[in-house]
Amino acid sequence: MGDCCIHFEKLEISIMALTQLRKQEIISNYQVHETDTGSADVQVAMLTERINRLSEHLQANKKDHSSRRGLLKLIGQRKRLLAYIQSESREKYLALIARLGIRG
Numbered sequence: 001m002g003d004c005c006i007h008f009e010k011l012e013i014s015i016m017a018l019t020q021l022r023k024q025e026i027i028s029n030y031q032v033h034e035t036d037t038g039s040a041d042v043q044v045a046m047l048t049e050r051i052n053r054l055s056e057h058l059q060a061n062k063k064d065h066s067s068r069r070g071l072l073k074l075i076g077q078r079k080r081l082l083a084y085i086q087s088e089s090r091e092k093y094l095a096l097i098a099r100l101g102i103r104g
Contacts, residue, residue: 022049030042030044040081041085041092044082044085045100048102050074054067055071
């Protein structure tokens with residue numbers, strides 16, 4: 001009976017975590033140049049993916065307060081990165097949020 005719960009927890013964690021393949025897809029879609037893996041655009045895209053997955057998890061697990069705190073930290077980090085992008089280039093900012101489908 002304990003093995004079932006452990007297996008389920010591992011399964012749930014693997015669903016919440018980004019796979020290496022998905023990270024590569026995001027990087028290739030949002031990279032600024034060929035060797036870019038950490039620009040602000042890529043970071044915002046990765047954070048958005050993590051936020052979306054965590055939001056789905058929290059809809060099913062309403063009492064998971066530690067994950068909710070983590071979600072709020074991710075949202076704050078994304079907000080700071082978006083503020084930086086907006087200060088650098090308004091057009092780039094508008095294109096990125098439209099592409100990601102965030103900010104209503």
